[in-house]
Amino acid sequence: MAPSLPQCLFCGKRSRPSTGLPGICVSCHIGIPWIRSPRCQTCGRHVGCPDCSRSREPVPIRCNRSAVAYTSDMRELLGQYKYRGNERLAPVLGLMLDNAYAILQQEQSEQQQTATLQSNSSRKPFSARNPNHLLIHPALWQADLLVPVPVSTVRLSERGFNQAEQLAEVLTLRRGIPQLPLLVRTHHTGKQSSKSRSERLADMKHAFTGNTDPEILRSLKGQLDLITPRLQKRPLQIIIIDDIYTTGSTIRACAEALHQLIGNLGYRAEIYSLTWARS
Ligand SMILES: [Zn+2]
Ligand SMILES: [Zn+2]
Known part of the structure; x- marks a missing residue:
């Protein structure tokens, strides 16, 4: 048989x-409705994006990338995992998020390479340039740190796990990028899905703050010490991890709190976000 x-x-x-x-x-x-090449370069959306073109305010993140479009099938899947507690889905959803990491890495590596070539060609006349540098394979872009969006203690006790942390864990294992809980929620914001866009934005503004737990800060400082030579050339590259990107207000609030935390330590941060689905 x-x-x-x-x-x-x-x-x-x-x-x-x-x-x-x-x-x-x-x-x-x-x-699976993968987002392979996002229409909106800022928020990673697969369709035309009024949100990013509407506002010309500076955004605290470089960009968001999401693995999949939030179709009804994907909503059902996330519901099974998040609300019905099917934690066996975490590794496969994490692997899907890792796909979005690979795309982000590719894009950033290409941008980095273009920037290097441009600065080299503007600095020296063509004849003086060493032609060999063009042949050297450029280093792949790598994030330094993953920061999961925290869930409120109320949610955490209902659910028993933080989905963002579980998804980030898959990337940590595959890519060797450490995860640190650098953010905490300042208050319980209630169900976001029943609120309007402006209500969500107002609600989120101060919903997060930097984690002041001495042990976490010690881990962060240890991590910063490890990569000090890299940080003399560029900012600390952080990726915020979450399951879903809707208006971006959660990610923006998290990014602002992170900029503050890292700035207080005397470093500059460049912040990205990776989310499993983009609605
Ligand atoms: Zn199947
Ligand atoms: Zn957008």
Whole structure:
């Protein structure tokens, strides 16, 4: 008798497993609405973006990138994980987020390379340039630190886990980028989904602050010491991790609190965000 096929974590059916995303079946893998090249370079949205073109205010993040579009299938999946406590989904959702990391890394590496070539060619006349530097394979862009968006203590005790932390953990294991809980929530903001855009924005403004736990700050300082030589050339590159990006108000509030925390330590930060889904 043929061995029975594994049960898919997404659809629950027993069918041929995907090789790219362990735990799910081939047809669920094919159905994932990946965001491969975002339409909006700022927030990573897959469709035209009135939010980013509406406001010309400086944004505290370089950009957001999301793994998938928040379709009804993806909403159902996130619901199974977050609200119905199916924690077995964490590794595969984390792996999907890792895809978005790979895209961000590629984009940033290309930008870095272009900037280097431009500054080299503006500094020296062509004939004086060492042609060999063009052949050296440029280093890949790497984030220094992952910071999960914290959930309120009320939510944490209801749910038993912080989804952002679990997703970040997958990246930490795959990429070797440390995760530190540098943010805390200042108050419980209630269910965001039932609020209007402006209500959410007002609510979020001061919802986060830098973590002042001495042990966390000691870990952060240890991490900063390790990469001091790199930080003489560029800012600290931090990625905020969350499950979903809706208006961006959560990410912006987190980024502002992080800029403050890192600035107080005498460093400059460049902040990005990676979210599993973009609505
Ligand atoms: Zn399936
Ligand atoms: Zn946008």
